[in-house]
Amino acid sequence: xxxxxxxxxxxxxxxxxKVSKGHIILEGNRIIEVAESDFSRVxxxxxxxxxxxxxxxxxxxxxxxxxxxxxxxxxxxxxxxxPIHMAFYELEKKLTVSGITTMFHSLSLSDExxxxxxxxxxxxxxxxxxxxxARSMINHKIHLRYELTFLAGLKALEGLIKNKSIDLMSYMxxxxxxxxxxxxxxxxxxxxxxYGKKEREFDDFVDKTIKNQxxxxxxxxxxxxxxAKHQGIPLAFHDDDTQEKIDTLLECEGIVSxxxxxxxxxxxxxSKGIHVSVGAPNIIRxxxxxxxxRAIDAILNHAADIICSDYLPSAxxxxxxxxxQEGIALNEAVKMVTLNPAKALKIxxxxxxxxxGKCADLIVVEMHQxxxxxxxxxxxxxxxxxxxxxxxxERVDNVC
Numbered sequence: 001x002x003x004x005x006x007x008x009x010x011x012x013x014x015x016x017x018k019v020s021k022g023h024i025i026l027e028g029n030r031i032i033e034v035a036e037s038d039f040s041r042v043x044x045x046x047x048x049x050x051x052x053x054x055x056x057x058x059x060x061x062x063x064x065x066x067x068x069x070x071x072x073x074x075x076x077x078x079x080x081x082x083p084i085h086m087a088f089y090e091l092e093k094k095l096t097v098s099g100i101t102t103m104f105h106s107l108s109l110s111d112e113x114x115x116x117x118x119x120x121x122x123x124x125x126x127x128x129x130x131x132x133x134a135r136s137m138i139n140h141k142i143h144l145r146y147e148l149t150f151l152a153g154l155k156a157l158e159g160l161i162k163n164k165s166i167d168l169m170s171y172m173x174x175x176x177x178x179x180x181x182x183x184x185x186x187x188x189x190x191x192x193x194x195y196g197k198k199e200r201e202f203d204d205f206v207d208k209t210i211k212n213q214x215x216x217x218x219x220x221x222x223x224x225x226x227x228a229k230h231q232g233i234p235l236a237f238h239d240d241d242t243q244e245k246i247d248t249l250l251e252c253e254g255i256v257s258x259x260x261x262x263x264x265x266x267x268x269x270x271s272k273g274i275h276v277s278v279g280a281p282n283i284i285r286x287x288x289x290x291x292x293x294r295a296i297d298a299i300l301n302h303a304a305d306i307i308c309s310d311y312l313p314s315a316x317x318x319x320x321x322x323x324x325q326e327g328i329a330l331n332e333a334v335k336m337v338t339l340n341p342a343k344a345l346k347i348x349x350x351x352x353x354x355x356x357g358k359c360a361d362l363i364v365v366e367m368h369q370x371x372x373x374x375x376x377x378x379x380x381x382x383x384x385x386x387x388x389x390x391x392x393x394e395r396v397d398n399v400c
Contacts, residue, residue, distance in 0.1 A: 003028040004049065006381060008362070011053035014060075014334045016353050024058065026360040029380035034354055053364055056375055057330075060338040060353055061101025061361035062316055065168060065236075065345060066143060066258055066277060066308040069094075070105040074124065075115040084127040092137045096377045096385035098313040101361040102139040102351060104168050109157060110147035111209075118153055125165055137384045139351075139361070141167035145238065148173045149212040154220060161228045168345060169228055170258060171221065172238035175213045218248070225252040234345055236277070243268045250274070255344055256306070261292045266303040275344040276303055279310035280319035299336075300326060306344060307336045317365065321372040 009023035013034065025033035025048070073087035095103055107124055108116040115124070125142055132140035144166040146157050160166050225235045236256035237249040246257060246269045256275045260266040266276050278295035282288050286296065298304035309316045316337055323333040342352030350359050360381035365372045377385040 004381075005032075005047060006049045006051060006360075008051045008053050008058055008364070010055055011058040011364075012055060013058050013354055014331055016335065016339060016355075017331060019057070019331055021055075024354060024362070026378075026381045029360055029382075031354065031356055031358050031360050034356060051376075054366075057365040057367070057372075058354070059334050059363055059365065060351065061138075061363050061377065061379065062099050062320075062337040063102040063104075063341040063345075063347075063351065064095075064100045064309050064313065064316065064337075065104045065256070065306065065341045066106050066170075066310060067103060067313055068106050068108075068311045069309070069313050070124070070128075071107065071115045072311070081115070084124055085131060088128060088131050088140075092140070093385075095313055096137055096379075097374060098309075099317050099363040099365070099374050099377060100138065100309070100313055101363070101377065101379050102141065102347075103313075104141045104143035104345075106143045106145055108145045108147060108172075109150065109153050110145075111150045111152070118150075118156055122156060122160070125160065129165060138379050143168040143170065145170045145172050148216050148221070149175060149209045151212050151215060151217075154217070154224075158224055158227075161224060161231060161233060164231055164233070166233055168234050168236065170236035170238045170256075171225075171252075171254075173213065173216075174239075175209050222252050225254065229253050232346075240265050240269065246272060246274060258308075259292070259310075260298070260303075263293055263297055263301060263303065266293065266298040267301060270303045270305070275306055275340065277306040277308050277341075278304045280307050280315035281310055281312045283307065283319040283322060284315050296323075296326060299323065299328070305336060305340045308341075317372050317374065321365075321367075 006026040007023055011021065011023060013020050013022050013024065020036045022034070022036040024031060070087060070091055073091045074084060075081050105128060107121045109118060109121050110116045125144070128140055128142060142165065144160060146153065146169060148171055228235060234256065235252055235254035236258050237245060237254055238258045239261055240246055240249070240257045241261035242265060246265060249257060250272060256277055257269040258277045259279060260269060260276060269276050276298060278298055282295035287294055295304065307316065307319055320333045320337055324330050339348060339352040342348035351361050354362065360378055362378045363374060364376040366375050374385070375387055376383060
């Protein structure tokens with residue numbers, strides 16, 4: 001059987017160094033031609049399926065290295081859990097609509113309740129790894145977040161690393177008084193709202209967390225991070241608020257600082273060659289929900305090079321295009337959700353740019369009143385999402 005060929009023409013291609021009008025030809029799951037030429041150039045090909053981009057932008061599918069969305073899909077309300085396979089299938093449909101073609105599902109291995117309980121987390125990881133191999137619309141990967149004060153979880157972490165059950169891991173410390181929750185009251189509000197627990201349960205949890213913080217085994221953690229690196233599993237740190245934490249990240253041979261708390265730490269991390277990831281919701285809202293660093297400040301100070309969805313996948317695409325209003329070139333903004341995370345996670349040989357030989361993970365984006373609207377998502381050359389809303393609106397106009 002002959003491999004199907006597809007031509008996306010009349011496209012504003014967002015390439016690594018520029019935006020250029022032209023066409024892209026796909027064969028099977030690969031890009032075989034990228035040309036800055038008009039439609040007439042492709043007429044020499046036979047058996048082509050033609051897709052008119054209608055002068056919309058065509059860019060690489062987005063790579064999200066940190067998203068809690070799977071947790072929210074499993075546990076949308078406190079004490080309310082849904083089947084993992086349902087959460088997996090329903091979430092990936094939402095991700096295709098958001099333009100995310102590679103998702104690193106963030107799961108928190110901690111001593112918390114519900115979906116962040118150790119037994120639950122390990123079960124979700126195993127289920128995702130099984131489900132993605134049986135049937136999937138996008139590229140699914142696992143980002144394991146390890147809570148440093150969950151001392152009993154070290155054995156489970158080591159097992160997941162050695163079994164190569166995860167694709168990325170991060171160390172985080174949510175002990176109140178530092179990091180994300182410098183204000184203990186903010187942590188209490190978050191915990192009670194997320195898990196529906198009583199104040200006494202929260203107080204006991206905090207007491208245990210503070211006690212365990214002084215017992216964190218950094219020698220073991222450094223050893224595990226190096227084992228992970230040998231296994232091809234990169235390390236990130238979470239909510240860094242001091243230069244000392246960045247130095248520790250370097251000692252552990254980590255490569256990403258996620259959501260630095262202040263600009264000084266972000267600048268220091270970038271100066272040391274560490275990738276800095278900020279959240280799309282922070283960019284859209286213009287502020288942190290925890291009253292920490294504004295993401296746009298880090299970007300404008302060249303102290304952040306990756307954007308992730310954090311907790312809202314639909315914020316990724318609008319965040320990228322909003323950066324052009326800050327004077328950032330569109331191709332540079334797009335790199336923050338494509339090439340830069342791909343490079344950081346060493347998957348850029350396969351994804352992250354529109355180049356010959358790479359996987360045909362592409363999205364078609366229309367600008368409507370300065371707002372990006374997704375028209376089509378292709379993963380491995382197959383259309384996994386397509387919207388005909390424009391044709392529908394034209395029909396309505398004609399009827400009216």
